[in-house]
Amino acid sequence: MSSADYSKGAAWQGGRYVPIAEASVPLTDWGFLRSDAAYDVVTVWDGAFFRLDLHLERFLRSCRKFRLDPGRTPQEIVEILSQCVKLAGLRSAYVEMLVTRGQPPWGSRDPRQAVNQFRAFAVPYVWIANEEQRQHGLHVQVSKVQRIPPASVDPTAKNYHWNDMTMGLLDALDAGADTVVLSDAQGNVVEGPGFNIFAVRGGRLVTPAEGVLEGITRRTVVEIAGTLGVPVDVRALPAEELRTADEAFLSSSGGGVLPVTIVDGRRIGNGEPGAITRRVLQMYWDWHYEPRYSVPVRY
Numbered sequence: 001m002s003s004a005d006y007s008k009g010a011a012w013q014g015g016r017y018v019p020i021a022e023a024s025v026p027l028t029d030w031g032f033l034r035s036d037a038a039y040d041v042v043t044v045w046d047g048a049f050f051r052l053d054l055h056l057e058r059f060l061r062s063c064r065k066f067r068l069d070p071g072r073t074p075q076e077i078v079e080i081l082s083q084c085v086k087l088a089g090l091r092s093a094y095v096e097m098l099v100t101r102g103q104p105p106w107g108s109r110d111p112r113q114a115v116n117q118f119r120a121f122a123v124p125y126v127w128i129a130n131e132e133q134r135q136h137g138l139h140v141q142v143s144k145v146q147r148i149p150p151a152s153v154d155p156t157a158k159n160y161h162w163n164d165m166t167m168g169l170l171d172a173l174d175a176g177a178d179t180v181v182l183s184d185a186q187g188n189v190v191e192g193p194g195f196n197i198f199a200v201r202g203g204r205l206v207t208p209a210e211g212v213l214e215g216i217t218r219r220t221v222v223e224i225a226g227t228l229g230v231p232v233d234v235r236a237l238p239a240e241e242l243r244t245a246d247e248a249f250l251s252s253s254g255g256g257v258l259p260v261t262i263v264d265g266r267r268i269g270n271g272e273p274g275a276i277t278r279r280v281l282q283m284y285w286d287w288h289y290e291p292r293y294s295v296p297v298r299y
């Protein structure tokens with residue numbers, strides 16, 4: 001019986017489970033040297049995976065787009081993710097699966113010769129906004145940094161090309177905002193570090209169509225809006241329309257629906273999370289207890 005301490009999280013790598021602090025990527029893996037990897041994050045809430053099927057499908061799609069091979073069936077991946085959650089003893093968790101390119105034989109620069117490496121880990125649930133921000137809304141800055149164009153790095157394949165987001169985030173934090181949303185070359189907002197964005201205008205939801213990761217939370221919000229009878233426009237969202245929205249919120253597996261109350265120093269609505277935002281947020285959490293969306297972890 002192993003005495004390993006999994007209390008801070010558990011990872012799977014190289015065919016075995018290790019405490020999260022012992023998990024690592026070799027220095028020469030292109031996943032590290034070139035951000036050459038695909039990943040996905042699914043959450044566990046109150047003992048059950050939320051929309052696990054959609055996360056697995058997106059993960060395998062991301063891998064195919066980047067010509068990466070996880071080398072495992074979806075069932076094998078689920079088994080590994082479940083075991084990580086179980087070892088860490090987590091009722092609510094942030095569960096990541098990833099494939100790195102690996103490294104081609106020494107002297108070769110041909111990525112086809114690399115052996116791709118699958119890893120996974122489970123750590124305590126990650127909120128991308130703190131309690132105060134969730135209660136009263138986030139202050140968002142629209143960045144001057146342009147999001148990497150989709151023709152360069154496909155944003156629909158979940159990836160680690162985050163330099164644009166990190167530089168934008170640093171500027172936003174320096175300016176006193178809580179987070180950042182990036183725009184495309186036309187001045188339409190697209191997404192931010194770990195989230196999609198929604199504006200509410202005239203009783204309708206608007207979320208960017210192009211240049212974004214098709215978030216599972218974004219999809220869930222669109223489905224919730226359907227249930228609530230709130231129309232959704234999936235189209236370009238000019239930054240000015242976000243600044244002058246009636247309500248705004250972020251969507252992310254890292255916290256669900258997160259109200260935004262200030263954009264570029266300007267108050268959104270009355271400066272408190274809006275009525276539609278609150279209804280969507282409530283239903284997002286209610287849906288975690290719907291059997292059709294949840295897969296219980298076998299502890």
Ligand code: PLP
Nearest residue numbers: 194195196213215216217252253
């Ligand atoms: N956009 C980016 C760039 C992300 O990294 C993420 C999540 O990490 C999202 C959007 C939101 O996706 P999801 O709702 O599937 O978590």
